[in-house]
Amino acid sequence: MKVTAVELHLLAMPLVRPFETSFGRQTARTVLLVRVRTDVGDGWGECVAMADPVYSSEYVAGAEAVLRDYLAPAVLHADEVTAEGFAGLVSFVIGHRMAKAALETALLDAELRTAERSFGDYFGAVRDEVDCGVSVGVAPSIPELLDEVAGYVDEGYRRIKLKIKPGWDIEPVREVRELLGPDALLQVDANTAYDAADIRHLRLLDAYELLLIEQPFVEEDIATHIQLAREIETPVCLDESILGVGVAVDAIERHATSIINIKAGRVGGYLEAVRIHDACAELGVPVWCGGMLETGVGRAANVALAALENFTLPGDTSASRRYFAEDLTEPFELVDGRLRVPTAPGSGVTVREELLRAWAVRAPVILT
Ligand code: OSB
Ligand code: MG
The missing domain is CATH 3.20.20.120 (Enolase-like C-terminal domain)
Structure with missing residues (x-):
């Protein structure tokens, strides 16, 4: 498929109760979501990086920068992109696995929705x-x-x-x-x-x-x-x-x-x-x-x-x-x-776009 745009959505969602671990206490989840727009349809992926680099070295602002400057351009410049070929396409970027996972998942979601096949x-x-x-x-x-x-x-x-x-x-x-x-x-x-x-x-x-x-x-x-x-x-x-x-x-x-x-x-x-x-x-x-x-x-x-x-x-x-x-x-x-286990195509779930807007920390970054 041909990727026509990569969108980076940044949200803040309050947690129902604070979550405390040996590395810190969180009261909200800062969520970075990736949407790919392709010639066959759209797909979503969630980046699991946290707001601060306290679980691992990755964190939201870092993942966003890598997606914006390296990973999104790599898929936007390629004529043909597949989820299975993605790792090879971005292997020049060392590490940043959470950022890569988010984009790969969005690609897979787009691909499987088109093929009418579920993740499972x-x-x-x-x-x-x-x-x-x-x-x-x-x-x-x-x-x-x-x-x-x-x-x-x-x-x-x-x-x-x-x-x-x-x-x-x-x-x-x-x-x-x-x-x-x-x-x-x-x-x-x-x-x-x-x-x-x-x-x-x-x-x-x-x-x-x-x-x-x-x-x-x-x-x-x-x-x-x-x-x-x-x-x-x-x-x-x-x-x-x-x-x-x-x-x-x-x-x-x-x-x-x-x-x-x-x-x-x-x-x-x-x-x-x-x-x-x-x-x-x-x-x-x-x-x-x-x-x-x-x-x-x-x-x-x-x-x-x-x-x-x-x-x-x-x-x-x-x-x-x-x-x-x-x-x-x-x-x-x-x-x-x-x-x-969801059975509908791709991830099987639908993003509620009104909530995407309601919880947005800023306007989405749209890369083309
Ligand atoms: O170490 O498993 C962990 C949450 C954030 C970062 C690291 C961890 C966790 C959890 C919660 O333990 C798992 C969850 O309920 O999503
Ligand atoms: Mg653990």
């Missing part, structure tokens, strides 16, 4: 609904944490993930395990807040039958994850470290991780995400779908990805209302702890 069908989905978990931020106090968790349990979430950091780890885990009972699925995510000196302390988590501990150490430090995995019974799961299929296979083979969190944005797009899924399946390593507080645009694609065979653990694919009072698309609603 294209990725290789084997189920029509996916088990959902919920990621629970650091709370102001233990009673408030227990209240929040109890609310999610009532809503039907099939797995709870607690954000942890030094000073907020063993006690909240102990209390939540007591609230949930021994059989409930419970895991923790440290977002790189610990270092090798904390290994003895982290071993205290073994008392609580956790599904996994996610990314305790900085993203480039595979060695300390290997050391922890040797010394702890709780499975170690990498998030931030996994930037592509090569790193994933390497980390698995070196026993740094035995479960992988797949986020398409972090690895450069859904095509790479599927490759990681396939490689993990071959190695017998289960995966689950991570989240980045996406709107319905990104959530639709995540849910389709989570419907692949080897996504055997519930994902951070929560319902729209866990994040936003009103979603940018038709809302994703939990039924019996699951979300339905």
Whole structure:
């Protein structure tokens, strides 16, 4: 197809409750959306970069600059563009995976809408609904944490993930395990807040039958994850470290991780995400779908990805209302702890253009 325009939409959407992690506290989601206009139709992609470079080095203003100055011109100057050819077209740009993922997804959406094929069908989905978990931020106090968790349990979430950091780890885990009972699925995510000196302390988590501990150490430090995995019974799961299929296979083979969190944005797009899924399946390593507080645009694609065979653990694919009072698309609603995989062409969801305007931080940048 021929790309005729790339639009960059910048929105601010209030979160229904603040989300606090070891790297900071967010009260709103700054969302960068990409729309491609092509000779066969339009497509949307959501950039998962956050407002500040605190989860990874990418951030919204940086992603916007790379899209505007490098990625959009590359697709606008090409005579023929396909989602599958996109990575090759922009391989001269190092990194900036979240920016690349957003544009690749928009291209794929345009392509599949034209072909009348859904993301799920294209990725290789084997189920029509996916088990959902919920990621629970650091709370102001233990009673408030227990209240929040109890609310999610009532809503039907099939797995709870607690954000942890030094000073907020063993006690909240102990209390939540007591609230949930021994059989409930419970895991923790440290977002790189610990270092090798904390290994003895982290071993205290073994008392609580956790599904996994996610990314305790900085993203480039595979060695300390290997050391922890040797010394702890709780499975170690990498998030931030996994930037592509090569790193994933390497980390698995070196026993740094035995479960992988797949986020398409972090690895450069859904095509790479599927490759990681396939490689993990071959190695017998289960995966689950991570989240980045996406709107319905990104959530639709995540849910389709989570419907692949080897996504055997519930994902951070929560319902729209866990994040936003009103979603940018038709809302994703939990039924019996699951979300339905969209079946309409492309992402299967429709952007509500009046909300796009209502929540805009500035007029869209239109590149031609
Ligand atoms: O580490 O998984 C993470 C949100 C923003 C950035 C990083 C992470 C998260 C979450 C929330 O844990 C996942 C979600 O509900 O979208
Ligand atoms: Mg994480």
